Amino acid sequence: xxNCHALPAQQAERVTEKKRRWPDSxxxxxxxxxxxxxxxxxxxxxxxxxxxxxxxxxxGMPDTGFVGIDNYVSVLGDAKFWHVLRNxxxxxxxxxxxxxxxxxxxxxxxxxxxxxxxIYQCLFFLPVTATLVAMATVWKYLLHGxxxxxxxxxxxxxxxxxxxxxxxxxxxISLAIIGIWQLAGFNMVLFIAGLVAIPEDxxxxxxxxxxxxxxxxxFTVTLPLxxxxxxxxxxxxxxxxxxxxDTVAVLTRGGPQAAxxxxxxxxxxxxxxxxxxxxxxxxxxxxxxxxxxxxxxxxRLTEKKVHYL
Amino acid sequence: MTxxxxxxxxxxxxxxxxxxxxxxxxxxxxxxxxFPFYWMIVTAFRPAxxxxxxxxxxxxxQFVGWDNFRTxxxxxxxxxxxxxxxxxxxxxxxxxxxTAIPCGWALARYRFRGDRILFGAVLLGLCIPIQVPAIxxxxxxxxxxxxxxxxxxxxxxxxSVFAIFLFRQSFKIFPEDIVxxxxxxxxxxxAILWQIVVPASKPAIAAFSVFxxxxxxxxxxxxxxxxxxxxxxxxxxxxxxxxxxxxGANFGALxxxxxxxxxxxxxxxLFIQRHFIQGxxxxxxx
Amino acid sequence: MAASVRxxxxxKYYGTKRTLAEVSLDIAAGEFLxxxxxxxxxxxxLLRIVAGLTSHEKGRVYIGDRxxxxxxxxxxxxxxxxxxxxxxxxxxxxxxxxTPLRMKRLPxxxxxxxxxxxxxxxxxxxxxxxxxxxxxxxxxxxENLLDSRPSQLSGGQRQRVAVARAMVKQPDVFLMxxxxxxxxxxxxxxxxxxxxxxxQRTGATFIYVTHDQVEAMTLSxxxxxxxxxxxxxxxxxxxxxxxxxxxxxxxxxGSPEMNLLAITADAQHGASxxxxxxxxxxxxxxxxxxxxxxxxxxxxxxxxxxHMPNAIRFSATFERMEVLGxxxxxxxxxxxxxxxxxxxxxxxxxxxxxxxxxxxxxLTLQVNLAQTxxxxxxxxxxxxxxxxxxxxxxxxxxS
Numbered sequence: 001x002x003n004c005h006a007l008p009a010q011q012a013e014r015v016t017e018k019k020r021r022w023p024d025s026x027x028x029x030x031x032x033x034x035x036x037x038x039x040x041x042x043x044x045x046x047x048x049x050x051x052x053x054x055x056x057x058x059x060g061m062p063d064t065g066f067v068g069i070d071n072y073v074s075v076l077g078d079a080k081f082w083h084v085l086r087n088x089x090x091x092x093x094x095x096x097x098x099x100x101x102x103x104x105x106x107x108x109x110x111x112x113x114x115x116x117x118x119i120y121q122c123l124f125f126l127p128v129t130a131t132l133v134a135m136a137t138v139w140k141y142l143l144h145g146x147x148x149x150x151x152x153x154x155x156x157x158x159x160x161x162x163x164x165x166x167x168x169x170x171x172x173i174s175l176a177i178i179g180i181w182q183l184a185g186f187n188m189v190l191f192i193a194g195l196v197a198i199p200e201d202x203x204x205x206x207x208x209x210x211x212x213x214x215x216x217x218x219f220t221v222t223l224p225l226x227x228x229x230x231x232x233x234x235x236x237x238x239x240x241x242x243x244x245x246d247t248v249a250v251l252t253r254g255g256p257q258a259a260x261x262x263x264x265x266x267x268x269x270x271x272x273x274x275x276x277x278x279x280x281x282x283x284x285x286x287x288x289x290x291x292x293x294x295x296x297x298x299x300r301l302t303e304k305k306v307h308y309l
Numbered sequence: 310m311t312x313x314x315x316x317x318x319x320x321x322x323x324x325x326x327x328x329x330x331x332x333x334x335x336x337x338x339x340x341x342x343x344f345p346f347y348w349m350i351v352t353a354f355r356p357a358x359x360x361x362x363x364x365x366x367x368x369x370x371q372f373v374g375w376d377n378f379r380t381x382x383x384x385x386x387x388x389x390x391x392x393x394x395x396x397x398x399x400x401x402x403x404x405x406x407x408t409a410i411p412c413g414w415a416l417a418r419y420r421f422r423g424d425r426i427l428f429g430a431v432l433l434g435l436c437i438p439i440q441v442p443a444i445x446x447x448x449x450x451x452x453x454x455x456x457x458x459x460x461x462x463x464x465x466x467x468x469s470v471f472a473i474f475l476f477r478q479s480f481k482i483f484p485e486d487i488v489x490x491x492x493x494x495x496x497x498x499x500a501i502l503w504q505i506v507v508p509a510s511k512p513a514i515a516a517f518s519v520f521x522x523x524x525x526x527x528x529x530x531x532x533x534x535x536x537x538x539x540x541x542x543x544x545x546x547x548x549x550x551x552x553x554x555x556x557g558a559n560f561g562a563l564x565x566x567x568x569x570x571x572x573x574x575x576x577x578x579l580f581i582q583r584h585f586i587q588g589x590x591x592x593x594x595x
Numbered sequence: 596m597a598a599s600v601r602x603x604x605x606x607k608y609y610g611t612k613r614t615l616a617e618v619s620l621d622i623a624a625g626e627f628l629x630x631x632x633x634x635x636x637x638x639x640x641l642l643r644i645v646a647g648l649t650s651h652e653k654g655r656v657y658i659g660d661r662x663x664x665x666x667x668x669x670x671x672x673x674x675x676x677x678x679x680x681x682x683x684x685x686x687x688x689x690x691x692x693x694t695p696l697r698m699k700r701l702p703x704x705x706x707x708x709x710x711x712x713x714x715x716x717x718x719x720x721x722x723x724x725x726x727x728x729x730x731x732x733x734x735x736x737x738e739n740l741l742d743s744r745p746s747q748l749s750g751g752q753r754q755r756v757a758v759a760r761a762m763v764k765q766p767d768v769f770l771m772x773x774x775x776x777x778x779x780x781x782x783x784x785x786x787x788x789x790x791x792x793x794x795q796r797t798g799a800t801f802i803y804v805t806h807d808q809v810e811a812m813t814l815s816x817x818x819x820x821x822x823x824x825x826x827x828x829x830x831x832x833x834x835x836x837x838x839x840x841x842x843x844x845x846x847x848x849g850s851p852e853m854n855l856l857a858i859t860a861d862a863q864h865g866a867s868x869x870x871x872x873x874x875x876x877x878x879x880x881x882x883x884x885x886x887x888x889x890x891x892x893x894x895x896x897x898x899x900x901x902h903m904p905n906a907i908r909f910s911a912t913f914e915r916m917e918v919l920g921x922x923x924x925x926x927x928x929x930x931x932x933x934x935x936x937x938x939x940x941x942x943x944x945x946x947x948x949x950x951x952x953x954x955x956x957x958l959t960l961q962v963n964l965a966q967t968x969x970x971x972x973x974x975x976x977x978x979x980x981x982x983x984x985x986x987x988x989x990x991x992x993x994s
Contacts, residue, residue, distance in 0.1 A: 026498065027421035034412035035427065037468035042434050045442030045449075052444065059448070106338065113331050122582050123339045126346070129519075129578045131527045133545035134567035138349045141560055147361055149348065181342065193590045204648050205681035209760070210669040210698030220694070224685040243438055246529045250549050264440055264530070271444050272534055281444055288441050295436050 046288075052281035059275040071282035080258075081266075081283070085290075087172060088242060088262045094176035095183065095241040100233055102180060103187025108222065110188070111195050121192065125185040132182060132246045139178050140165065140251050165252060168259035175247050175260060183240060187233050194229030198222065231302050238294050263287055346571075353377050353565040360560045373561070380559065381566035389540065390547035391573060397462045397543060398522045405469040405521060406514065413476030414502050418488075428477075434470035440530060447534055461535040462543065466525055472517050479513040480506065515581060516588025526574055544570040597625040597800045598659035598672060598767035600645060605654030607640060607824075615640060615651070615824045622817075624659075624767075627794050627801040631811035632821035633847070638804045641821065642770050645802060647671045658768060669698070674761035675770040678777065680753045682745040688756050689728055689741040695764045696724045731763045734796075735789075751782050758793070769794075771803045775810065787814060808848050812836070820844045842974035845887050851924060851937045853968070855887045884977065885970040890924065892966035893938035896959040897948060906961040911936055913956050918942060927958060936960065 028035075053071055057064040075081050110120045127135070142148050143164035151161045164174040202221045206212075211220040223230075245264040248254060254261035254269075267287060271280030352360060354377065355369040381387060415421070416428055442465065450461045483506055491501045507514070532546040542550065548570055551563075578585070600622040607615035615637050622628050630638040643649040645656060647668035655664045663671050674695070682691050697706060701721075705714035712718065732738050735755040745753055754774060761769060771790070775783045791814060794801050805811055811818045812832040819829040820843075827841045828834075839845035845853045886907075896908055911927035923945060925938040938960060948954045964979065971977045 027415045027419055027424070030411035030415040030498075030502075031427060033408040034468065034473060037408055038430055038434065038470070041446065041465055041468050042437065042442060042470075043430070045445035046437060048445035048448075049441060059451075109331060109335055109338075113328065113335065116332070118583070118586070120335050120339065121586055122579065124342055125582070126575055126578070127342060129523050129574045130346070130571045131545055131548070131567075131574065133527070133529055133548050134571045135345060135349075137548070137563055137567050138345045141352065141360075141564070142345060142348060181345070185342070189586065189589055192586075196590050199679065199681070201677050201679050201681035202683065204643075205675070205677060205683075205760075206694075207648060207668040208646060208673065208675045209695040209764075211694070212667050212669045215703075216698070221683070224683070227685065239436075239438070243440065245440075246527075246545070249529060249533070267440065268530070268533070272447070277444060277448075284441055284444060288437065291438065292436055 049281050049284050052278055053285050055278045055281075057278045057281075059277050064278075067278070071279050072286075075279060075282050075286065080261075083258065084261045084263050084266045087260060088244070091172050091176055091179070091244055091262060092238055092241040094173065095179040095244075096234065096237045098176065098180035099183035099187050099237050099241075100230075102184035103233065104191050104226075104230075106184060106188040107191035107195055108218070111192060121189065124188050127182050127184075128186045130182070132178075133250050135182070136178065136247050136250045139174075139181075139247075143174055143177075166256055168257045171252055171256060171260045175244070175252070178247050179241060179244060183237055187237060190233050190236075191226065191229060194226045195222070198225045227302075231299065235295050235298050238298065239291055242291060242294065263290075349564050349567055349571070352561060353568050355561050357559055357561055377559075377561040377565035378569070380562040381569065384562065385547060385551040385566060386539065387544075387547065387566055387569050390542050390544045391570065393459075393462075393541055393547075394526050394543045396459055398525050400459065400463045401466045401525050402518055402521050404463070404467040405472050406518075408467065409469055409472035410476055410507060410514075411499075411502060413473045414480050414506065416473070417477045417480035417483075418485075431470045431473050431477075434468075435474060439465055443531065443534060450535060456535050457538045457541055459541065462532060462541070465531060469517075469521065472521070475513060475517055476510070479510055483509065512584055512588035514588075515584040519578065519581060519585045522577070523574060596765075596767055597798055599624040599657075600768055600800060600802065601657040602641070602645070603655045603657070605641070605644060605651050605656065607637075607644065607649070607651045613824065615644075618654070618824070618826055620819060620826060620829065622800060622802065624800055625798050626817060627791075627803065627815045629803045629805060629811040629815040629818045630821050631805055631808055631818055631847075634806055636821045637824040638806075638821040639772055642675075642772055642802060642804050645768070646673050646675050646770050648675075672767040673770055674764045674766040674768075675772065676754075676757045676761050676774045678773040680745075680757040680774075680777075682753055682756055682760075684745050687742050687744060688737060688748070689725075689732070691745070691756055692728045692731060692759045692763050693724050695760065696727060699764075700724065727763060731759045734762070735759045750778055751786070754778065754786060758790075762793070762797070765797075766799060768800045768802065769797070771801065773805050776805070776807070783810075790814065809850065812848070820847060822847075839968065840976045842885060842887070842970040842976075845968055845970070849889060851890055853887045853889050854893070854936050855885050855970075856929065856932075856934060856936075858884050858886050883972050885972075885974075887968040887970065888962045888966060890937040890939035893936070893940075893960050893962055895925075895938070895940060895944070895948065896961045905964045907964060907967075908959055908961045911958050911960050913958055916945075925958075927960070930957070 054066055054068060055064050056067045056070070106124055110117055110124070113120070143150055145151065145161065145163040145166050148164075150164075154161055162170060164170055198221065202225070203217060206217055206221050211217055243264055244262050245268070248260055248262050248265045249268070252260040254265055263283070264287070267280055267283045270276050270283060351367075351369060354372055354374070356371050356373045356376075359366075359370055412427075416424060416431070446465050447456075450456050450464070455461050487505060487509075488501055491505050496504065526543070527545055528543070529545040529549060532543045533549070536542055536546060539547070539550075548566060551566060600620075602618055602620040605615055605618045606613065618637075618641060620641075630641060632638045640649060644651050645658075647663065647666055647670075655662055657663065658671060658673070683694065686694070700723075701711070701717060702714070705711045705717040705720070712721075729738065729741070732741055735758055737752070737755055737759060740748065740752060740756075745756065748756070754777075757774070774790075775786050778786060787810065790801075790803075801815075803811075803814060812835075816831065817829060818832055818835055820827045820835065820841075822841075822843045828839065828844045830838070835844060835848045839848065842855070846855070910930040912930055914926045914928060916926070917924040921941060922939050923942050925940060925945075927936045927938065928934065929936055945954075967979060969977050969979045
């Protein structure tokens with residue numbers, strides 16, 4: 001779980017309030033440290049990455065030259081890249097619905113009980129705080145093909161045992177299970193924040209209007225008013241899932257048979273193991289492009305429907 | 310005046326079927342969610358042969374006490390890793406707060422030349438994950454011979470656009486009246502921010518701190534890139550390098566080390582969770 | 596179709612605290628009854644209990660002749676307008692108004708977002724619903740706003756949407772929970788007449804909750820004053836004003852507040868009015884009673900040369916004056932005890948005093964005993980103490 005990602009400018013700027021005019025010098029005095037960091041650790045490196053992607057730079061090699069879009073051509077023409085992208089997308093498509101619906105379900109359930117809410121919130125959020133690398137090893141053991149308890153449970157139920165990390169067809173699902181496990185609690189907290197903001201009055205009005213049963217209440221009031229939250233959760237979950245790395249690096253190393261190679265792992269190998277910096281830079285730019293498209297697309301599609309408050 | 314129906318009786322009547330069902334479901338789900346933790350802790354107390362025995366037991370058949378923990382601490386400098394993690398997280402958090410709070414305040418309340426560009430850059434930055442500037446930062450640190458240092462571990466995270474965004478949202482709703490009153494009392498703008506606004510924004514700061522510490526304690530990608538010296542490894546990195554040879558061999562010790570590494574953050578969270586949840590709810594991270 | 600509403604010994608607890616104490620109330624069909632009282636007195640809770648939104652521990656609720664105590668809100672023939680309007684922000688005005696009808700008439704599958712329209716017969720039902728929604732919207736002048744969202748409307752428009760949503764159900768009982776308190780003063784006056792007109796038009800039973808006693812007095816035929824979880828008095832606005840049965844009612848109704856002075860009796864020293872010994876012979880059995888009189892019953896003794904029979908006189912210091920137009924309010928303090936007193940006098944009279952040169956800080960106020968209200972130490976209304984005096988000469992007798 002790393003940086004969260006935000007809503008587009010339109011929603012943030014919607015809150016228009018009277019602002020004081022400050023002398024520029026004073027304002028920038030406040031904003032300067034952050035701006036400096038932004039330029040040096042964010043914007044400049046991004047520009048450099050883009051520049052590097054047009055070179056054939058390799059770490060340690062003396063001669064470098066501009067190769068134009070050669071890197072992009074070779075990366076996009078490489079079947080491996082598409083394979084890796086496909087894996088990442090499949091993983092994302094598994095994790096996002098699971099963690100979003102799971103988080104929503106947990107949030108609604110936790111808020112529906114009168115007592116003990118805080119305890120449940122705390123319990124379900126614990127996986128989020130756990131070090132994924134550490135828990136990955138635990139999950140490796142849990143899902144172990146022979147000695148893992150899950151397989152023992154399956155065996156006890158009369159079902160065939162599964163090579164969770166050994167079967168190329170299953171490995172992405174296994175990784176997705178771990179991803180959902182870690183993300184659901186986080187989404188739950190976000191959804192609870194959204195649920196708490198729904199005015200109690202609306203539920204009363206719904207009851208008087210006849211929407212009394214839990215199902216009716218959910219679809220008449222809860223879900224529509226969770227719109228903005230839902231958008232936020234889906235976008236952040238997608239980006240988090242797309243950035244999967246830890247579990248792959250520790251558990252599968254991309255295997256078995258490259259079935260779990262994901263884009264960040266590939267970039268890592270390319271840039272820091274094989275030291276083909278130029279090529280890795282190109283992949284990084286493509287990675288960034290995917291993420292931007294992901295956020296932009298999701299926001300565009302749902303923004304109009306979702307912001308009515 | 311005593312109520313006709315006792316308070317206790319009324320409580321009992323609330324114990325309806327539906328509430329039992331809800332609590333039941335929640336408890337089952339909680340057990341499933343927490344099962345990995347349980348298994349981790351229990352296995353840390355099992356001997357190796359029991360781990361590989363292939364039979365499922367809820368509790369260790371043979372309790373080996375702290376043996377696995379001793380092995381884990383001996384085989385890998387786990388405490389050192391955790392110290393490194395603490396140093397890095399603390400350093401990062403301090404700089405993040407020191408830079409993001411003023412910037413968020415300026416963006417929240419005041420118009421100044423370039424504020425729209427700045428905010429646009431913040432929003433853009435929210436979409437740029439740390440892995441993107443990783444290569445150039447690595448090259449820069451390599452060129453200045455700053456790899457394998459605490460500074461290298463912290464540098465990419467000093468800037469937190471998420472913090473700027475979060476604090477801007479939170480400061481936007483701070484009552485202007487209080488700020489005016491402070492001005493009339495003669496406080497400088499800096500003083501207003503740090504002495505008036507910040508203490509009142511503790512939930513938001515707590516919420517962000519939890520996010521920050523959690524994600525940087527648990528980060529693997531960046532330490533993997535800049536650190537090769539075992540003395541400076543952070544917990545995930547240390548554990549990853551430790552786990553490699555051990556995975557086949559001593560699961561008990563591995564689980565023990567996983568427990569040691571995971572516990573601090575979980576305990577920290579348990580202490581701070583009330584403020585954290587309140588902070589998330591208040592600032593409406595939507 | 597209007598229905599009567601009856602509450603029978605309703606009790607409600609919040610934890611161990613009793614918030615409603617054996618409340619019984621009879622509301623006739625087609626009546627406009629207001630529940631009025633200070634914040635936290637339990638009036639909103641009562642309303643919600645009638646609506647079926649809040650449960651209660653003891654007692655029964657009847658609508659019409661049916662015992663609806665166990666019925667949830669949706670099964671009761673009531674509509675409610677909330678203080679915050681509670682409009683669904685994601686729906687248009689038309690959809691907001693249509694919701695009660697959709698819930699009632701369309702079976703669940705017909706309400707599904709995309710596929711619902713294919714449910715057999717749903718088209719006809721929808722058209723019927725649209726027709727009714729448009730009709731109701733026209734009644735509150737919302738026809739042009741049917742496609743807007745609540746966030747695009749003004750406060751007054753939102754309020755009308757809330758009213759329309761309540762109307763479309765054609766309920767037997769309209770419940771209104773402080774619907775005007777979020778509006779500015781001018782709009783409030785306008786909406787008050789709209790609500791009165793609505794009552795006339797529909798003929799339904801209206802139960803209206805407000806903390807504003809002016810609203811209560813002007814809107815309804817009967818007012819129930821709720822204090823501390825109990826109904827203290829029910830009556831017409833005039834009854835409450837002219838004949839309060841409880842000191843709390845006397846205080847609450849009427850603006851500015853009724854003047855209340857304590858009268859203590861002492862076997863040795865006789866009666867004293869807020870510490871100041873009085874010259875009238877009064878027979879008081881309790882140690883302390885309260886005498887109340889409205890500002891308009893107070894006159895300035897210095898003004899009239901004629902000696903008012905049967906009056907109690909006392910001295911007061913003048914503090915400040917509020918000119919209302921024709922009259923002015925004089926804010927004074929009882930000289931002896933420092934108790935605040937308010938008198939109401941025509942501005943012309945005050946001017947006359949001034950020109951006469953009789954105006955000073957110290958005024959002598961007098962109150963006609965016939966216009967006083969007497970309350971015992973517990974706050975209940977009692978017969979005027981002066982009546983139990985010795986028989987007075989005819990020209991001094993109370994008329």
